[in-house]
Amino acid sequence: MNPEPTLTYVYAVVATTRELGALLADLRGVADAPVTLLTPDAQEGAGPAALAFVTSQVPDADWREQALKARFEDLDWLEVTARSHHHVIQALADHTTVLPLRMATLYQDGDRALAALREQHRTFADRLALLAHHTEYGVKAYIRPETDTAAADESPAPATTPAPAAGPGKAYLRARKAQHHAREDRYRQAAQAAERIAATAARHATHVVRHPTQTGPLTRGEAGENVLNDAYLVPEDEAETFRAAIRLAGEDLPGIRVEITGPWAPYSFAMPPPPPPSEPADEPGARS
Template identity: 50%
Template structure:
C-alpha cells in the first residue's frame, strides 16, 4: 500500500462554512479529493489539504519530478485550481507549490500555532487581489545578415560599409528600445501608485518561463483593492502608448500569491520541505 502525506494548498477563512461546498468534487494534486483542516471544531481559519503519495514528494523523487515539465505543470495546475476555487468564496493565503506535512495532525498543529498571525494577514488582504505586470522589450535581435539598403542609399557603398552601417543602425534601435522600456517602467510605477497598496518585484522570466515575444525586463506583482482594479488595469496598460518596441502585459486578478506569508513546512523524513 502506498504511504500518503498531506499536501497543503492554502490557508483561508471559512466564516460562513461554504468552503467545503466549493471544494466538493474538485480534484487536487494526484486527483485526490481536497478537504479542510481546522484548528478546533469552531475555528474559521482553515487549511485546504489532500493526500498525496509520499514517494512522489520524497526529496530525491521531488528533485527529479521538478525537472519533469509535464509532472510539474500537472501539480501546478491542480495547486492553482484549488486556490482559485477557494478565492472565489473567500480571502486566501496561497502556500508554496509542494508544501507537504507528515499528516493532517501536523497541519492542525501548525495552524493552531499560527492561527492569530494567519487571521491578521487574511484581514489585511480581504477585498484585495493580485495583478501581474510584465514589461517586454521587442527590439530586433542582432544578426550578421545586412538588411536590404533603402532606395536612396549610395549605390557605391561597399559591402563592408553596408554591413557596418546595418549593425550600427541595429544597435541604435536596441538602445532606443531599452531606453523606452525604462520610461515605460517609470510610467507603470506612477500609474500603479495611485491604485495599488503594495508591490513585489519578481525575477524576470527567461527560457521556458518567458512565453511570448520579446525579452522580459520587468516582472512585478501589485496588490490592488477590488474597487481600484479596473482603473489600475486601464492606467497601467496605457503605459507603453507612443513608444515602439516595448510591450506591457497586465494579468489578473489573481489570489494574492505574492503577498501571502507562508509558514515554514515541517520536514518530512526524506521528503522536500
Template identity: 55%
Template sequence: MDAVVYVYAVVAATAPLGERLGELRGVAGAPVTLLPEADGDHEVSGALAFVTSDVPREDFDESALARRFEDLAWLERVARAHHEVVRALAARTTVLPLRMATVYEDGARAGRALAKAHDPFARRLSLLRAHAEYGVKLSLPPTPPGTDDRGLEADDREGTAGDDGEARAAGTGGPGKAYLRRRQAQHRARETVRVQARRAAAALDAAAARHAAERVRHAPQHSPLSGPYENVLNDSYLVADTRAEDFRAAVSEVGAAFPAVRVEVTGPWAPYSFAMPPEAEEEPA
C-alpha cells in the first residue's frame, strides 16, 4: 500500500505503552504504533513519540484531503476513529492530542518534525501530567416560565372573540393593551434570566479558578443536540486529578445557586483544548 503517516498525538516513548497499543486500530482500520523522534536517521533515546498509523495516500495526501473535507460522512468516521485512539491513550498515559488529519509524507519526516518540536511538546506534556479536561456550560432556558408566546397569542384570540367589551368595562384597556403588558412582563422575565446568567458566569469563573490550572474559552455551541436551551458560556478547564471532585462540587454549587439557568459540567476528557501547536514544526503533507 502506498501510504502516508497519520499522527494522533504525542506521548512519552515507552516500550510498555507500545506493547499495549498492539490491538488498537485507528483511522481506516489501520494498526496504531509509536514512532520515536529522530535526529537525522537516528532515533533519540528516552524521548517522545508520535502515535501514528499508516493510511492510504490516495485518501490522505494534500489533494485528497481537500476533496474529503467536503464529505461529512467521511469526516465523521475519521473524527470518531481519531478520538477513540486519543481516548485509549489517555486511559494509559499522559497524551498531547494533535489536530485531526495531521499527516506526514513518511516516518522519517515525521520523526524529524517531532525532534524539532521536542522542547515545547515536552514542556506541555509535563504540564498535562495527572490532569484532565472538564467542560463547563451555561445555558438559558427557551423562555421564562409562564411567558410562552403561543400562550399569549391564544389569550389574545380569546379576548378578541368575546371579552373585548368586558375588558374595556373593567378598565383593562382591551386585548391589545393586555397583550402589550404581557409582552413587557415577558421581556422583564427574560432580562431577569440574563442578569442571573451574567452573575452565574462570574461565579463560575471564580469557583472554577480555585481548582483549575488553566481555562480555555470556546465560542457558545449552537447545535440541535442542545435542544431549546441557548448556550451562552462554553469553557474548558484543565484540572488536576486530585482536584477533580472539588472542581465538580464547586461548579454544581454555583448551578444550585442560580436555578433560572442551566449549568453543566462534563468530563474527564483527553486535554484537546490544552494541546498546543509546536513552535517549530515541519509542515505536514
C-alpha cells in the first residue's frame, strides 16, 4: 500500500545548531505533524552559518491549493492552524534567532524546498544577522471609551450668561455641533499623542513597522478605538529601557491608553517566502 502523498510545510529559517535537534524532538506542528529540520548536504552548508528550514510533512489532499481555499474560509480550522504555526515559531524564538515564514508556506517536496533555501541563502543569512539579539514588541494606543454619548443627548450645561432663547430644533443642532467639534479636538489630540509615543519608542528600536490601525466593531469596546499599531525591533539589552520609556510617555496623556505587547518572534520584520524555483504553476510552492 503506497503511503499517502505529502507536501513540505515550512515554518521558518534558522541557523543550524546542535541544540535544535533536541528542541524539535517532541515538537508538533500543524495537523499535529512532527517538526524536523531540512538542511542542505554537509558540503553545501557546512560551518556556523549553515541554514535550515524548519518543516513538517502534511497530507497533499488537505493542503493543495484548491483544498486550502475552502479551509481558509473555515474560521475554526484557521484559528487552530494559526496557533499551531505560531507554537512552532515561538518555541524556536525562545531558544534561537528565527526568521518566520508565512502560514501555509508549502513546497511539492523536500528537494524543491532545499532548492529555494539554496537560492535565498544570502538573503536569509543577512536577515537572520539583522534579527540576532533583537526581539519584536508591539505598541498600541487607544482612545479611551467615553460615556459622553449619552451626555451628548442631554442639554448642554447653561452658560454663565444666558444665551438668547432658541427653539428646540436650534438647541439640538447647536449641541450636536459642539459635540462634533469636541470629537474633532479629541481625535487631533489623540493623533498627536500617538506620534509622541511612536517617536519615543523609535529611539530605543533599530527598525519600525507602522501597521494600519485596527478598525471595525470587533476592535472597539472596552479597549477603545485604536490610533497606533506599530511593531518595533528592539535590542535585547534595551528591552527594559524601551518599555519604561513608553510607559512614561503615556502617563500624562489623558484619554489615551497605551499597550505594550511582546516579546514576540519577529513576524513584522521577516520576509515574504521565496518563489519556488522553476516550478509549474499548478504545483504548490511558497505561498501564504
